[in-house]
Amino acid sequence: MEDRIDKIRLIRPDLDIEYDPVSASVALVFQNEVLRPILKLQNALIMSIFIDHCLKKMINLGQLDSKQLEKKVRNIMSKEQRLKNQLIGMIIGMMTVEEHKYYLLNTKAVNKRMISMIRERILSQL
Numbered sequence: 001m002e003d004r005i006d007k008i009r010l011i012r013p014d015l016d017i018e019y020d021p022v023s024a025s026v027a028l029v030f031q032n033e034v035l036r037p038i039l040k041l042q043n044a045l046i047m048s049i050f051i052d053h054c055l056k057k058m059i060n061l062g063q064l065d066s067k068q069l070e071k072k073v074r075n076i077m078s079k080e081q082r083l084k085n086q087l088i089g090m091i092i093g094m095m096t097v098e099e100h101k102y103y104l105l106n107t108k109a110v111n112k113r114m115i116s117m118i119r120e121r122i123l124s125q126l
Helices: 002-011 026-041 043-056 066-079 081-092 097-105 107-125
Strands: none
């Protein structure tokens, strides 16, 4: 079991994020130490899943200006529960057992944070 935890953490990219983990909230530490590295690791897959979703739903993002694009992505990420669950699931799948325990205790807040971070990642790359 310990070997699996080490392997999961080893494949995550190291991020140079400026913050003080001693004075930061537990939620901020979780975001910076767990969520951000997982999102970076899974970035290509996140983008692929989102673009595939848009293609299947015949959503043409290429014809939208930046304001319309932001509105459309926000709308998709707030209303498409199946897509959100798929993206959340792939992030959870990269957590250790201890990280998952924290997630279970804070599911609503962590999900909200994950979706927000995913939405911003998508917007910055479209």
